[in-house]
Amino acid sequence: MENEIISASQEKIEKTIEALEKKFATVRAGRANPSSLDGVMVEYYGSMTPLKQLTTISVPEGNQLLIKPFDKSCLAAIEKAIVAANLGYNPSNDGETIRIIIPALTEERRKELTKQVKAMSEEGKVSIRNIRRETLEKLEKEELPEDVEKGLEKEVQDLVNLYNKKIDDMLKEKEQDLLTV
Numbered sequence: 001m002e003n004e005i006i007s008a009s010q011e012k013i014e015k016t017i018e019a020l021e022k023k024f025a026t027v028r029a030g031r032a033n034p035s036s037l038d039g040v041m042v043e044y045y046g047s048m049t050p051l052k053q054l055t056t057i058s059v060p061e062g063n064q065l066l067i068k069p070f071d072k073s074c075l076a077a078i079e080k081a082i083v084a085a086n087l088g089y090n091p092s093n094d095g096e097t098i099r100i101i102i103p104a105l106t107e108e109r110r111k112e113l114t115k116q117v118k119a120m121s122e123e124g125k126v127s128i129r130n131i132r133r134e135t136l137e138k139l140e141k142e143e144l145p146e147d148v149e150k151g152l153e154k155e156v157q158d159l160v161n162l163y164n165k166k167i168d169d170m171l172k173e174k175e176q177d178l179l180t181v
Contacts, residue, residue, distance in 0.1 A: 002142060002152055009135040009156065013128055013163050020124040020167065024174050027113055027120075032059045032102050037067075042081040044074055051078065067091075067098040105178075113178050121171040125164055132160045 025035040034057040041048040051057075055069045055078065069075055075093055082091045082100070088109075091098045105113070135156050139149060 002139065002144065002148070005135060005138045005142075006152065006155060006159070009131050010159060012131045013159065016124055016127045016131070017163060017166060017170075020120060020170065023120045024117060024170065027117055027174070027178070032061070032063055032065045032100075034059065034065060036087060037065070037082070037085075040081050040085045040087075042074065042077050044077060051081065054078065063102045063104075065100040065102065067100070068096070069098075072096065110178050114175050117171060117174050117178065121167050124167050128160055128163055128167075132156055 022035075022038070025033070026038055027036075034052075037051050037057060040051040042051050042054055043049075044054060051067075054071065054074060055067045058066045058068070060066050067078065069078055072095075075095070075098065079091045079093050079098055082089055082098070088103070089100045090103075091100050136153060139152050139156075142149075144152070
């Protein structure tokens with residue numbers, strides 16, 4: 001039973017790490033990255049639809065995104081959604097596709113993005129601490145012998161430390177990516 005509680009906690013922590021990796025991918029580092037548009041929702045026939053369900057997004061050049069919609073009638077709505085997403089992109093519509101030239105990041109914008117990434121990593125760590133707290137509460141309810149409970153608490157803490165280090169490593173890598181000109 002105790003091992004089930006700990007393995008369930010590890011799964012939750014791994015999902016937290018995956019979510020954090022996805023969030024990090026949306027922060028652009030001066031290069032064209034289709035995943036930077038993952039959060040863009042387009043109003044399509046009265047309902048909000050993710051951009052990637054309506055289009056194919058490619059990278060023809062290192063600093064350019066090419067968005068080709070399946071239905072050309074929604075070009076204006078896509079353009080409007082990209083601007084509304086406030087990603088710092090200025091889309092240009094040629095009637096068939098939308099091109100986005102990724103502007104070079106200024107030093108100020110790089111520092112701002114670094115702060116965003118730090119905040120995201122801190123959210124991930126808080127989430128892991130909450131999972132640890134829940135796990136320890138579950139173990140306490142099991143009414144185990146004290147030495148077994150202490151051993152399991154140490155195991156949970158080791159798990160938390162391991163994943164917090166992983167988050168720190170991910171943060172360092174992303175910061176380096178952002179600050180590299």
